[in-house]
Amino acid sequence: MDLSQLRACTSTRRLRSIHAILISSGRIRDVFFPTTLVSLYSRLGDLRSAALSFAHTPNKNIFSFNSIIATYIHHGLPFDAGRCFRSLLLAGPRVRPDEFTFPVALKASLDLSYGKAMHSLVRKLGLGWNVFVSSSLMHMYSRFGAVRDAEKVFVEMPERDSGAWNAMVSGFCQNGMAADAVRVFSAMVAEGVRVDRVTFASVLPVCAPLDDLLLGLAIHVFAIKQGLDVELFVSNALIDMYAKMGCIEGAQQKFDDMLDRDLVSWNSIISAYEQAGKPHTALELHSEMQKSGVQPDVLTLVSLASAVAQQGNVLSGRSVHAYITRRGWDTDDIIAGNAIVDMYAKLGVVELAQRMFDKMPVRDVITWNTLLTGYSQNGLADEAIDVYETMEQSEGIRPIQGTLVSVLPAYSHLGALQKGMRIHAQAMQIGLHSDVYVGTCLIDMYAKCGRLNEAVALFEKEIPRASSGPWNAIIAGYGIHGHGKQALRIFSQMEQEMVKPDNVTFVSLLSACSHAGLVDGGQRCFHVMQTKYGIRPVVKHYACMVDLLGRAGDLDAAYGLIRTMPIEPDSAVWGALLGACRVHGNVELGALASEFLFEIDPENVGYYVLLSNMYAKTGDWDGVNDVRSLAKRRHLQKTPGWSSIEVNNKVNVFFTGNQSHPQYENICKEAVILLAKMKSLGYVPDYSFVLQDVEEDEKEHILSNHSERLAITFGLMNTAPKTSIKIFKNLRVCGDCHNATKFISRITEREITVRDSNRFHHFRDGICSCGDYW
DNA sequence: GTAGGGTTAG
Structure with missing residues (x-):
């Protein structure tokens, strides 16, 4: 019985019988045999026999320990490997x-301090000279984010082979230091170090973060020259590189060229199509993969979850979820769990997202972000904020960029300035306040919470402005505050600074122009967008244009644009026309727009209200009743209007005609006094905003019970004289209330700001900043 | 008798 006989053994059964012979012949007492058996059992996947063989090894030497440690590592059991390593340390001075021990044993380190202890042991034993040991140390450091320590090991190595260089490249890459990774790679090539497949697999992933397709192509060519592009790992990395650079053809080409593909190849190409917005192809490739006999893993399913989310198919979503659950991945794998939360959130079924979230045994910051974003993007700002505040209470979870980017819009939406500012402070603490994405959200938050100056200051001094995001935010900010000319000025500055506008820029610009009545400016933008920047208008741009033309009174042009637009108008377009008809009293065209709206978006009560509003204004009570009964037949209820005001850090919410506020009686008394003063200055109630066919007295009462009026009166009573008052209204401010507020600002010498669902109105000394144009 | 550094993801 010698080594070659043992090596030839390819079945566990045969190996066991040899094992038995070795025991009966007594040769098992030679440490060589049981140690070899450990490796052989391990290779055949028989972990139990390997462990037994190790346990029964007399006079264990370093080979015995190295074999069993390697066995556990290769079977994904770092904990057991660590246990064996510790028993090796206690085995006495002889072993x-x-x-050979450290390269494997280092893989068992669970945290940085454990790894550092291993490193000092390496130093004590004088093993740092070995390239395998040192590269493993580098790998360990990189794994725990201590890439600088890895670099130190690398620099101090007496000699470096390709493996060491590769470890340095991937160390930088895994820690997000793509530029350094490329630097090391170039140095490696320059110094004539032999590159191998691992080099290419390590360096290719840096191209995407650097957004450098040329680099990727150059590396690809270099790999071809080395004859390494056909290697499986390299091919897979190439597929991914092309996919991430948005070059789906390159990815597909590489995939087609491959002679044999593994799971990673399939996963990469599936994810490539999913991320290219082609979920259908991704799903097709998945079935092809199964036909070719490759079984999906967690990552396959993660891509599928995103694909079905994109398709908007809840049923497919549920079946992907069921598949993941059947494999037990939903609770075992945090990424799979997160993917399910994300999938349901994107499908708009936040309840299921929340249910998955609740079911997860472990959650990380991505889990929280995903749920938070889910609520935020489904318009549930309150819930999003709840999630954020609960997250803050949970131990070990610290917000990251994505967290702030998700929570800030929720605060913007609610106009919660104080809370938004708290996030600003947190961003400063974690050094994210001048991050472009966080900064853009901060600009948006300040603008939408009424602090345009702060928004401008951030934009001017704090936030990098090489990309369109911050520009779009500040343009939109000027827009909702009615400063259309400023918005246009910023846009020409943007052109001067050579920042490329995108379609969002033009949505912001057009709506800024429409709020300010800048018809010419808006039309110029609409033109420039197409001719100079080659941006084809989407339906949102048309909605802005219809709004712009319509509100300025050119209803014919607005309707003409709708009729000639090359894409199907949606509810926003017809809604803009209807709104303009309301302002300019064109009942006929308004009724026409409504017909489309009731068809396209039958659930939106706002349109029914607008139309009945128009009929009410002309005294056409039959028309009012028709619209109302239509809404009733469709079981629609008017969205309750509410206004809120923050006084002494407490948010007071008022509903129209709502009498539940503790100060309601006093507010009414105050309102009566105020109304008398207003009338003496010439205020005349505009009853056309009353939708009920009732007596005039009653109409006056209804108007002064509008939520914004209650909130303003409450504010006057509960804040110091001369201080300004800020109100938020969930719908558009009522025309009569708008007029009334002008009088109130004059009588009380107060500055009153009303943010409605559309824009800001700043009232001061009887004038509104919008110039009564909104 | 044994070893390191590698590709896909929420």
């Missing part, structure tokens, strides 16, 4: 870890 000591050697240069």
Whole structure:
């Protein structure tokens, strides 16, 4: 019985019988045999026999320990490997870890301090000279984010082979230092170090973060020259590189060229199509993959979850979820769990997202972000904020960029300035306040919470402005505050600074122009967008244009644009026309727009209200009743209007005609006094905003019970004289209330700001900043 | 008798 006989053994059964012979012949007492058996059992996947063989090894030497440690590592059991390593340390002075032990044993380190202890042991034993040991140390450091320590090991190595260089490249890459990774790679090539497949697999992933397709192509060519592009790992990395650079053809080409593909190849190409917005192809490739006999893993399913989310198919979503659950991945794998939360959130079924979230045994910051974003993007700002505040209470979870980017819009939406400012402070603490994405959200938040000056200051001094995001935010900010000319000025500055506008820029610009009545400016933008920047208008741009033309009174042009637009108008377009008809009293065209709206978006009560409003204004009570009964037949209820005001850090919410506020009686008394003063200055109630066919007295009462009026009166009573008052209204401010507020600002010498669902109105000394144009 | 550095993801 010698080594070659043992090596030839390819079945567990045969190996066991040899094992038995070795025991009966007594040769098992030679440490060589049981140690070899450990490796052989391990290779055949028989972990139990390997462990037994190790346990029964007499006079274990370093080979015995190295074999069993490697066995556990290769079977994904770092904990057991660590246990064996510790018993090696306790085995006495005769057996000591050697240069073969550490490369494997280091994989068992669970945290940085454990790894550092291993490193000092390496130093004590004088094993740092070995390239395998040192590269493993580098790998360990990189794994725990201590890439600088890895670099130190690298620099101090007496000699470096390709493996060491590769470890340095991937160390930088895994820690997001793509530029350094490329630097090391170039140095490696320059110094004539042999590159191998691992080099290419390590360096290719840096191209995407650097957004450098040329680099990727150059590396690809270099790999071809080395004859390494056909290697499986390299091919897979190439597929991914092309996919991430948005070059789906390149990815597909590489995939087609491959002779044999593994799971990673399939996963990469599936994810490539999913991320290219082609979920259908992704799903097709998945079935092809199964036909070719490759079984999906967690990552396959993660891509599928995103694909079905994109398709908007809840049923497919549920079946993907069921598949993941059947495999037990939903609770075992945090990424799979997160993917399910994300999938349901994107499908708009936040309840299921929340249910998955609740079911997860472990959650990380991505889990929280995903749920938070889910609520935020489904318009549930309150819930999003709840999630954020609960997250803050949970131990070990610290917000990251994505967290702030998700929560800030929720505060913007609610106009919660104080809370938004708290996030600003947190961003400063974690050094994210001048991050472009966070900064853009901060600009948006300040603008939408009424602090345009702060928004401008951030834009001017704090936030990098090489990309369109911050520009779009500040343009939109000027827009909702009615400063259309400023918005246009910023846009020409943007052109001067050579920042490329995108379609969002033009949505912001057009709506800024429409709020300010800048018809010419808006039309110029609409033109420039197409001719100079080659941006084809989407339906949102048309909605802005219809709004712009319509509100300025050119209803014919607005309707003409709708009729000639090359894409199907949606509810926003017809809604803009209807709104303009309301302002300019064109009942006929308004009724026409409504017909489309009741068809396209039958659930939106706002349109029914607008139309009945128009009929009411002309005294056409039959028309009012028709619209109302239509809404009733469709079981629609008017969205309750509410206004809120923050006084002494407490938010007071008022509903129209709502009498539940503790100060309601006093507010009414105050309102009566105020109304008398207003009338003496010439205020005349505009009853056309009353939708009920009732007596005039009653109409006056209804108007002064509008939520914004209650909130303003409450504010006057509960804040110091001369201080300004800020009100938020969920719908558009009522025309009569708008007029009334002008009088109130004059009588009380107060500055009153009303943010409605559309824009800001700043009232001061009887004038509104919008110039009564909104 | 044994070893390191590698590709896909929420």
